[in-house]
Amino acid sequence: xxxxxHTLKNKKIGYQGLIYREAxxxxxxxxxxxxxxxLVFAGFNALNQAEEKIIIHLLTNQQATIYWDIxxxxxxxxxxxxxxxxxxxxxxxxxxxxxxxxxxxEDFQQEKNINIIGTPKTIGQAKIVGKIIEDLAQNxxxxxxxxxxxxxxxxxxxxxxxxxxxxxxxxxxxxxxGKNNPAQLLISKLFKLHSNAISRNASTYTFYYKEVLEILxxxxxxxxxxxxxxxxxxxxxxxxxxx
Numbered sequence: 001x002x003x004x005x006h007t008l009k010n011k012k013i014g015y016q017g018l019i020y021r022e023a024x025x026x027x028x029x030x031x032x033x034x035x036x037x038x039l040v041f042a043g044f045n046a047l048n049q050a051e052e053k054i055i056i057h058l059l060t061n062q063q064a065t066i067y068w069d070i071x072x073x074x075x076x077x078x079x080x081x082x083x084x085x086x087x088x089x090x091x092x093x094x095x096x097x098x099x100x101x102x103x104x105x106e107d108f109q110q111e112k113n114i115n116i117i118g119t120p121k122t123i124g125q126a127k128i129v130g131k132i133i134e135d136l137a138q139n140x141x142x143x144x145x146x147x148x149x150x151x152x153x154x155x156x157x158x159x160x161x162x163x164x165x166x167x168x169x170x171x172x173x174x175x176x177x178g179k180n181n182p183a184q185l186l187i188s189k190l191f192k193l194h195s196n197a198i199s200r201n202a203s204t205y206t207f208y209y210k211e212v213l214e215i216l217x218x219x220x221x222x223x224x225x226x227x228x229x230x231x232x233x234x235x236x237x238x239x240x241x242x243x
Contacts, residue, residue, distance in 0.1 A: 005018060009022075020048070020050035020051075021050070023050060023054060024050050024053050024054065027053070027054055027057055031057060031058065031061055031063060034063050037063070038062075038063055038064060038065065039058060039063060039064040039065075040064065040065050040066075040067070041055060041064060041065070041066040041067070042066070042067045042069075043067070043069045044066065044068060044069060045068070045069050045070065045082075045085060045086060046084075046085040047085065047089075052089075056093060056095070059093070059095040059099075060094070060095060065102075066102075067102050067103040068086055068089075068101070068102065068103055068104070069103075070082075070083060070086045070103075070104055070105070071104070071105050071106065071107060071108040072104050072105070072106045072108075073106075073108040073109055074086075074108070075087055075090070075104060122152065122154070122155055122158070123158055125155060125159075126155055126158035126159045126161070126162040127162050129148055129159050129162060129163075130159065130162030130163050130164060133146065133148075133163060133164060133167065134164040134166070137164060137166045137167070150174065153174060153175070153176060153177065156172070156174065156176055157176075157182060161219065182218070182219055182220055183220065185218070186215070186218050186220055186221070189211070189214050189215050189218065190215060192211060193207055193211045193212065193214075193215060196208060196211060198241070204243060205243070206241045206242065206243055207241065207242045207243075208240070208241060209234055209239055209240055209241065209242060212242055213230075213231070213234075216230060
């Protein structure tokens, strides 16, 4: 294990735990190198032990400021899990003996206008989101403060395609799995097509029509072909396989 860690350090790479460990072990030298610079931590809720040690040290040296992501409803409720970590930080961190605790919002219990829209499938959700934002734009309403919160990260790409052309800038603040990247999905479909191909001889292969259509119908391919003509030709000739 020590040899593995030594090798990673020599290559200046590391897994998450090793990076945290190195950050803590080099905290004093890093703090000294900051000189008069000041760091700002914003939007945190829970911290691991390494993050907590780093932030406490910088706060103690007055080299950082931190703004929490917490609502008064959760921090004043001693039994609510959403405020579990921050209640502990507020109580135990010595920095808050002499400094104010920031930032506590009071939005959760404010009156809200909630409309529930039923849709059968996830793609339908994406289309509805696009339509709502398009209506806001057409009615000249300010949608600069509009947030779309996704319960499923797989909806990100469909919603981006569903947004109206009038939306020329947006801020995406969520992670997205590489396996769902459109280019990677297209490559996977191409591999599937060739893996399932039936070999007639050394130079001739036959491909199943549904797998061909999956590729032609992909968002990165479909704009460059006349897909409706291809589908019509397949149906008219009752094609099942292609060479």
